[in-house]
Amino acid sequence: MANDNQKAGQLSTAAPIADPIGLALQRLHDEVTKEDLPQSFLHLLDALDATTTATGAPPAAASGNFA
């Protein structure tokens, strides 16, 4: 496993993780991802659902480059 990860890192396809820092970073990530979604997110998703059934209004302009 560790060797695979190291090889993957060398190939630039994944980060090497077999050290305390890498493992801790992954744990940090996992700690958040295993949380239940807060209620505010559930409300948000409900709101998105409502937009699909309410109107056929065109979406507002947005993109990944609006800094």
Next chain:
Amino acid sequence: MTVAAQRAADREDDAAFRALLVDIIPSLRAFGRGMCGNRDTADDLVQEAVLRAWAARDSYAAGTNFRAWMFMILRNLYFSYLRKNSRIVSFDPEVAERVLVTAPAQTGHIELADLAQALQTLPEEQREALMLVGANGLSYQEAADIVGCAIGTIKSRVARGRAALTILIDGHEDSTSGGSQGSHGTRKRV
């Protein structure tokens, strides 16, 4: 295609897009929290990212890298947030030393709260690279695409960030300098 058929197709597309959003929200929250160091701010930014992605869902080309697209939206929102709040972050080893006062490392186990705190002492670009590649498991290429830089730059940032955290964890600087913090001369652990 009839209007009714078109609407049905649109609803299917929306449902598929929503499913993609639901799947990626946990990873976005983890990235956001790692960048902000604050749960509420991170969640606010993620929700804004979700809203913007939803509004722009017609511009997303199915089959392209949705994860990279979402991370790009979120990081742009984060840096906009930083600019609006005039938050200037620069790595200050002395600040890091003051922050990272914990027990000596004995087991190699790193306390997550300490790691999260240590991350906040790193320069933004190093923290971002570590969160994308080290925490979220993105490839260097994906991270480079998201950040908009060369893959070598991402590799360098990851390496520097890891090195900085390692120094803080192992206290190598202390061992060479005789220790500059704390009355007991203990090594720091992140």
